[in-house]
Amino acid sequence: MIKIEVDMTKCQHYGQCVFEAPNIFRLNSDDKLEYTAEADDSERANVEAAVDVCPMQAIRIVE
Amino acid sequence: MAHPVVIVGASMGGLRCAEALRRFGYLGPITIIGEEPWKPYNRPPLSKEVLAKEVSHSAVAFEERSATADVNWVLGTKAISLDVEHNTVTDSEGETHPYAALVIATGLRPKRIVVRNSELSNRFALRTLDDAMALREQLQPGKNVVIVGGGFIGCEVAATAKKLGANVTVIHNAAHPMLRQLGEELASQLQLRHEAEGVRFMLKRSVEDLIGETKITGVKVDDGTVLDCDVLVEAVGSIANVEWLSNNNIDRNDGVLVDSAMRVMRKDDSPIKNVFAIGDVARFANPIFDHVPRRVEHWNMPTETAKRAASVIAAMLNQAPNYPAILDDDFRPLPSFWSDQYENHLLAFGLTSLADRAELVAGEISGECVFEYYREDQLVGVCGIGMRSVVQGYRSKFI
CATH class of the missing domain: 3.50.50.60 (FAD/NAD(P)-binding domain)
Structure with missing residues (x-):
């Protein structure tokens, strides 16, 4: 399992992460980011890609 | 080894x-x-x-x-x-x-402007962390900040300096700030929003000279205007x-x-x-x-x-x-940019600067809105203020 943290004080809801890891991140009907805080190891590559594309660098994988 | x-x-x-x-x-x-x-x-x-x-x-x-x-x-x-x-x-x-x-x-x-008196202090550019640290110290309430260049960095610094209480003037060589990337309609709208916050624009203008002994005290614009200046920020590419x-x-x-x-x-x-x-x-x-x-x-x-x-x-x-x-793999990365200026959150995909026309396709120009950018009939970019889901929906049209 991997744990995912999004610093919601940094997040500006740009949603770039949604495309890299659609199983983890989504924009809700108010255009706000929602995410799943725990995921299977198979999602690691996608979540790392999401970390890379976050303009605010608000996403962390907690090791 | x-x-x-x-x-x-x-x-x-x-x-x-x-x-x-x-x-x-x-x-x-x-x-x-x-x-x-x-x-x-x-x-x-x-x-x-x-x-x-x-x-x-x-x-x-x-x-x-x-x-x-x-x-x-x-x-x-x-x-x-x-x-x-x-x-x-x-x-x-x-x-x-x-x-x-x-x-x-x-x-x-960063490019720097070419002027006489170029050795005067309190000239800043913004690329590195050290640049930002040096500039941050100078952005104080009441300071006269002159920004040369009204592209994205110039406009973001303008918004930030204004938020910190400085008096801000932007000297820009085109008819509107961010014109090349955003097109006339959206660029002039963002100009209005900056002006509503108190930023002054001098458009289709350039710097003729810097004034001061050791430190900059003024900027002479090419229409003859002399601006008081404590801090000069050069954001000219x-x-x-x-x-x-x-x-x-x-x-x-x-x-x-x-x-x-x-x-x-x-x-x-x-x-x-x-x-x-x-x-x-x-x-x-x-x-x-x-x-x-x-x-x-x-x-x-x-x-x-x-x-x-x-x-x-x-x-x-x-x-x-x-x-x-x-x-031999295909390589076609979709360019993306964003910008935060006051409460205006811009998100764009593609290369809007290639476009010869822009079309409002969602929302209202006075509020949140989305523009499509075309070069002849080819969609080359999309940009929105707010309306993230709509903008994000365009990714599949490019990839």
Whole structure:
């Protein structure tokens, strides 16, 4: 399992992460980011890609 | 021992390339040479939220991953020459670094305005963390801040300086700020929003002269106006750092020309097999748009090009059987940019600056809205203020 943290004080809801890891991140009907805080190891590559594309660098994988 | 992959440029592109090399199965040594004293950090916040707070490396540093814990960092050191015949880079300390593969990620430096009195103090540009730290100290309530250049960085600094209580004037050479990227309708709308916050624009104007003894006290504009000025910020574009590549028969006319595998091209149009360029410095054709090589200074390009180069380097050095196939992979990264100015959150995909017209397709110009950008009949970009889901929905039209 991997744990995912999004610093919601940094997040500006740009949603770039949604495309890299659609199983983890989504924009809700108010255009706000929602995410799943725990995921299977198979999602690691996608979540790392999401970390890379976050303009605010608000996403962390907690090791 | 095998020579390392040497990455010149310790910024986001260099870091992402090292990480991707590991992900693609390259286990050999990696050296990253960087001119700045800092490990890689995220630059966009330097003109936005970080500039409004206390500026520090920890506020913008990229998180380090275990996969790249064994990278050899050579920081505070500038690469000064390259020898592609002997596969070596020489740095400013006089050290020679042999490489198995080289990644050029030396990025950009800010252009400066050319004026008399150019030695006056309190002139700032904004590219590095050190630049931001120096500028942050000066952005105080009541200070007269003059910004030359009304592109994205100029406008973001204007918004931040205004928020901090400064008096802000922007001198810009076009009819509206951000005109080239946003088109007339959206650019003039954002100008109105800046003006409502109290920013003054002097448009189709340039700086004629700087006034002062040792420190700037005024700026003379080319219409004769003299502005009081305590702090001058120059945001007039950038220059690619390619001088150190001279004498290698490399095409470095506006950045470094690379093929779709990010391999640096010789002037005779043949690729150098083990020399790559990524990020702001790389000029390449993107088949999403056409076959014209361009440098794209959008934030996501260093990461995209770093990953592309890393996939090729790992396959080459690991002598992977699919190396030829990887070389031939399609590479069509979708440029993306965003900007925060007051409560206006812009998000764009594509290359809006290629467009000859823009069309409002959602929302209202006075509030949240989305524009499509066309070059003749080809959709080349989309940009929205707010309305993220609508803008995000366009990605599939490009990819």
